[in-house]
Amino acid sequence: MEIRQTFARNLRIARQAKGLSQEEVAHRAGIDRTYISSLEREVYSPTIDVVERLAQAMEMDPLDLLRTTPAPT
Amino acid sequence: MEIRQTFARNLRIARQAKGLSQEEVAHRAGIDRTYISSLEREVYSPTIDVVERLAQAMEMDPLDLLRTTPAPT
């Protein structure tokens, strides 16, 4: 399983779990809304800097966005 | 602590712990030798694809290259 795919899935799931729109996350992370959309669709492989910014925007550990097995609460 | 810095340190430490040269890791991962050098010096923020390839080349979990606290064996 590619890490890019894992990230894409985790991003979407975590975002929805927190009840946030792509636009809201984009705003908080200082990233364009359509770019977030692209990441969730696996168009790009993000840099670790972007992963970190997205994690901060969603108040979570960057590693949890890359983990194959989602961490339970 | 920036994730880029964490990655840079972990990469160098893990590589040296396995007794590998930058060139050897580069060869195994199919990545340029000078780029590995740059990553260890925090010049660039790698994509998660590169992180994955480097981890595979060193036979370790990609997450361990990004973890603040290095995982024990």
Add this chain to the structure above:
DNA sequence: TTGTGACTTGTAGTCCGTT
């Protein structure tokens, strides 16, 4: 609210070399 295409810009990543 999200997906998508077309686009520009910046940097990731390569390849040559020298120190």
Add this chain to the structure above:
DNA sequence: CAACGGACTACAAGTCACA
């Protein structure tokens, strides 16, 4: 063996209009 420079190419990063 590694740091570092310059010149280059590939693709991530970021913007916009529209369905």
